[in-house]
Amino acid sequence: MICQTNNLKIVEAILDKADRGEDLSETEALTLLQQKNPQAIARIKQTADSLRQKQVGDTVTYVINRNINFTNICEQHCSFCAFRRDVDQEGAFWLNSEQILLKTAEAVQKNATEICMQGGLNPQAKLNGTSLDYYLHLVATIKQQFPQLHLHAFSPQEIEFIAREDGISYEEVILALQKTGVDSMPGTAAEILDDAVRKIICPEKINTATWLEIISTAHRLGMPTTSTMLSGHIETPAQQIAHLAKLRSLQKTAIQNNYPAKITEFIILPFVGQEAPKPLRHRVGRDQPSLSDTLHLTAVARIFLGNWISNHQPSWVKLNLSGATEALTWGCNDIGGTLMEEHITTMAGAQGGTSMSVETLQQAVNSLNRPYQQRTTLYEYIQLN
Ligand SMILES: C[S@@+](CC[C@H](N)C(=O)[O-])C[C@H]1O[C@@H](n2cnc3c(N)ncnc32)[C@H](O)[C@@H]1O
Ligand SMILES: Nc1c(NC[C@H](O)[C@H](O)[C@H](O)CO)[nH]c(=O)[nH]c1=O
Ligand SMILES: N[C@@H](Cc1ccc(O)cc1)C(=O)O
Numbered sequence: 001m002i003c004q005t006n007n008l009k010i011v012e013a014i015l016d017k018a019d020r021g022e023d024l025s026e027t028e029a030l031t032l033l034q035q036k037n038p039q040a041i042a043r044i045k046q047t048a049d050s051l052r053q054k055q056v057g058d059t060v061t062y063v064i065n066r067n068i069n070f071t072n073i074c075e076q077h078c079s080f081c082a083f084r085r086d087v088d089q090e091g092a093f094w095l096n097s098e099q100i101l102l103k104t105a106e107a108v109q110k111n112a113t114e115i116c117m118q119g120g121l122n123p124q125a126k127l128n129g130t131s132l133d134y135y136l137h138l139v140a141t142i143k144q145q146f147p148q149l150h151l152h153a154f155s156p157q158e159i160e161f162i163a164r165e166d167g168i169s170y171e172e173v174i175l176a177l178q179k180t181g182v183d184s185m186p187g188t189a190a191e192i193l194d195d196a197v198r199k200i201i202c203p204e205k206i207n208t209a210t211w212l213e214i215i216s217t218a219h220r221l222g223m224p225t226t227s228t229m230l231s232g233h234i235e236t237p238a239q240q241i242a243h244l245a246k247l248r249s250l251q252k253t254a255i256q257n258n259y260p261a262k263i264t265e266f267i268i269l270p271f272v273g274q275e276a277p278k279p280l281r282h283r284v285g286r287d288q289p290s291l292s293d294t295l296h297l298t299a300v301a302r303i304f305l306g307n308w309i310s311n312h313q314p315s316w317v318k319l320n321l322s323g324a325t326e327a328l329t330w331g332c333n334d335i336g337g338t339l340m341e342e343h344i345t346t347m348a349g350a351q352g353g354t355s356m357s358v359e360t361l362q363q364a365v366n367s368l369n370r371p372y373q374q375r376t377t378l379y380e381y382i383q384l385n
């Protein structure tokens with residue numbers, strides 16, 4: 001009993017420090033993440049919610065966007081991925097320009113402001129013998145017809161793939177994509193920024209240092225990025241906090257060096273195991289993410305990152321809309337995108353759906369008595385006339 005009282009005092013002292021606007025150390029954040037006592041977790045939630053209120057206000061934003069996954073053919077074999085296929089495997093797909101344009105036109109008709117484009121790493125996807133020309137063609141296909149759309153495309157892993165295939169630098173790839181019309185970069189492929197974890201869950205992927213290098217290069221070149229964490233598989237709480245610390249220092253680098261771009265948001269992507277490849281699914285022993293673990297981590301992420309990364313988004317695809325709505329009371333301030341079609345985690349067995357109407361997202365926010373607001377990809381409010 002005495003021990004628990006002492007423990008609560010330690011938690012209160014850490015939360016007081018956060019309340020005063022100070023950054024927590026990794027050790028302090030880890031203490032918050034390791035709490036099991038419901039009273040302590042309730043206090044962590046309260047602090048995250050009040051910091052969210054102070055840092056970004058009560059308004060909950062959303063973006064009207066469409067995902068386009070141009071191919072699921074991938075040379076890699078990440079142990080969590082149910083999306084990838086070999087080229088000759090059943091279910092492999094590779095969209096042509098006409099199909100991509102049709103999807104884009106449909107999205108524009110539904111008032112989308114953003115196309116979010118990511119895909120598998122397909123060595124056959126080349127034009128004039130180069131990967132870069134293929135990717136530039138993808139971008140130009142969309143941007144020539146719809147120059148007003150914001151193109152949020154290609155993770156650091158995709159950047160490295162193009163650079164490796166063509167023997168050019170990350171900087172050359174990013175500059176060429178930017179010039180042709182890519183407006184921002186999804187911060188996926190971060191998974192857990194710990195090389196021991198990466199060796200097990202994504203051994204063929206870029207390592208931690210390369211992920212950080214590509215994101216920082218993007219910022220230096222004026223390309224904003226998002227940031228993510230794939231949580232709830234084999235990683236420890238300490239590795240989760242170390243991941244957040246790497247994101248925080250990356251953002252500090254962008255801000256303190258006056259780079260023309262930085263991280264716009266943080267999204268937790270809880271691992272969905274149901275249809276994921278069996279070894280990892282069995283090791284994790286859970287088909288769907290743990291909502292309580294994800295909410296606890298959501299609160300700690302707001303407390304640890306909020307001074308530097310102010311926008312936090314839950315994933316309704318992975319948590320269901322009800323879980324994502326709850327996350328808005330644990331530190332999140334954005335309900336995400338309409339997506340229109342989601343394949344990556346839906347193929348892994350996610351239950352949240354593949355598309356949300358604007359009205360449904362608005363109703364979810366309304367249920368909390370908070371105001372909603374449409375935003376651009378870069379979090380500017382869109383005023384409707
Ligand atoms: C499928 S990749 C697409 C882009 C590119 N192939 C790459 O790996 O960066 C996008 C992200 O989806 C997420 N993802 C994949 N499978 C998942 C799963 N089973 N549960 C949750 N997120 C998953 C991972 O974080 C991954 O980085
Ligand atoms: N949470 C998920 C997202 N979120 C990304 C947003 O839709 C949007 O692209 C971003 O906020 C930039 O504006 N996308 C997914 O495909 N799946 C998710 O689970
Ligand atoms: N988080 C990515 C988008 C994304 C998230 C999860 C996915 O499974 C796929 C894509 C972004 O930067 O916007």
Ligand code: SF4
Pocket residue numbers: 074075076077078081082083084119120121157
């Ligand atoms: S996560 Fe990306 S790189 Fe890994 S197997 Fe899936 S599509 Fe390929």
